[in-house]
Amino acid sequence: MATVNLEVSDGVGTIRLDRPPMNALNASIQDRLRELAGEAGRRDDVRAVILYGGEKVFAAGADIKEMRDMDHAAMVLRSRALQEAFTAVARIPKPVVAAVTGYALGGGCELTLCADYRIAADNAKLGQPEILLGLIPGAGGTQRLARLIGPSRAKDLIFTGRQVRADEALAIGLVDRVVPAAEVYEQAHAWAAKLAQGPALALRAAKESVDAGLETDLETGLAIERTWFASLFATEDRERGMRSFVEDGPGKATFL
Numbered sequence: 001m002a003t004v005n006l007e008v009s010d011g012v013g014t015i016r017l018d019r020p021p022m023n024a025l026n027a028s029i030q031d032r033l034r035e036l037a038g039e040a041g042r043r044d045d046v047r048a049v050i051l052y053g054g055e056k057v058f059a060a061g062a063d064i065k066e067m068r069d070m071d072h073a074a075m076v077l078r079s080r081a082l083q084e085a086f087t088a089v090a091r092i093p094k095p096v097v098a099a100v101t102g103y104a105l106g107g108g109c110e111l112t113l114c115a116d117y118r119i120a121a122d123n124a125k126l127g128q129p130e131i132l133l134g135l136i137p138g139a140g141g142t143q144r145l146a147r148l149i150g151p152s153r154a155k156d157l158i159f160t161g162r163q164v165r166a167d168e169a170l171a172i173g174l175v176d177r178v179v180p181a182a183e184v185y186e187q188a189h190a191w192a193a194k195l196a197q198g199p200a201l202a203l204r205a206a207k208e209s210v211d212a213g214l215e216t217d218l219e220t221g222l223a224i225e226r227t228w229f230a231s232l233f234a235t236e237d238r239e240r241g242m243r244s245f246v247e248d249g250p251g252k253a254t255f256l
């Protein structure tokens, strides 16, 4: 049975983890994640993406039972591929929202960090418990968590391995919205469906400008923004958007 699927409808692609009971992330999932991230990025009928683990759990992290038998050499070989799989998700050139139910721990939390936006159930718990295994996060968590919530809060979560409930996750910026558990997917789909109606190239430009800007100095970031901004003047969406404003009046957004 496939442990990760891509389900597409109405412009929204859902990358769905499906490995009961806890969506423990193993090598097969990692390989599928990378494939499906590439597919979601290439398909024109996918204009926004949801990362989802099902109603009960997002993902409880790497499969500890599978990792237990791996030695240093094996993980040296595997760890680059595993980081590349998560980076492939982070680089999907479309809006990506993580629909977080139940637990998002370790690699599960790191996968949520690869999204642009995180909607969590009010009973969700997130964290990086790797320290409790004598490890540190190995799928980008030390880097993406610090960039998202700041180094001090990131160190607190990584040093202690503690689980963060949804209310605290919202307060520290680890998630962006908290909703009743039964509404997580519905709310994530509404977010994705709205952006799926948006100007695809402008949304890509916005994502890539913000993300690339975080990795460089201000001047270079401004140059990236300037290049994308000017490029969008060559698009039909720009003509359509400005025509709508002039002819239909303000507030008659033609996209969102």
Ligand SMILES: CCCCCCCCCCCCC[C@H](O)CC(=O)SCCNC(=O)CCNC(=O)[C@H](O)C(C)(C)COP(=O)(O)OP(=O)(O)OC[C@H]1O[C@@H](n2cnc3c(N)ncnc32)[C@H](O)[C@@H]1OP(=O)(O)O
Residues within 6 Å of the ligand: 021, 022, 024, 025, 026, 027, 029, 030, 060, 061, 062, 063, 064, 065, 066, 067, 070, 078, 082, 103, 105, 106, 107, 108, 110, 129, 130, 133, 136, 137, 138, 139, 141
């Ligand atoms: C070759 C594979 C590795 C290389 C490829 C990796 C692919 C992608 C991986 C990306 C991430 C790698 C880097 C990452 O930073 C490292 C990690 O993620 S380390 C793991 C971190 N996660 C945890 O430590 C959480 C462990 N789980 C728990 O704490 C608890 O299970 C829970 C989630 C709090 C839930 O508790 P309970 O509700 O009490 O439920 P149980 O504990 O009874 O669990 C039910 C059932 O699920 C099994 N299980 C749970 N989590 C994992 C897990 N991470 N790996 C394997 N199995 C897990 C648990 O054993 C029970 O099984 P059962 O006893 O019913 O058979």
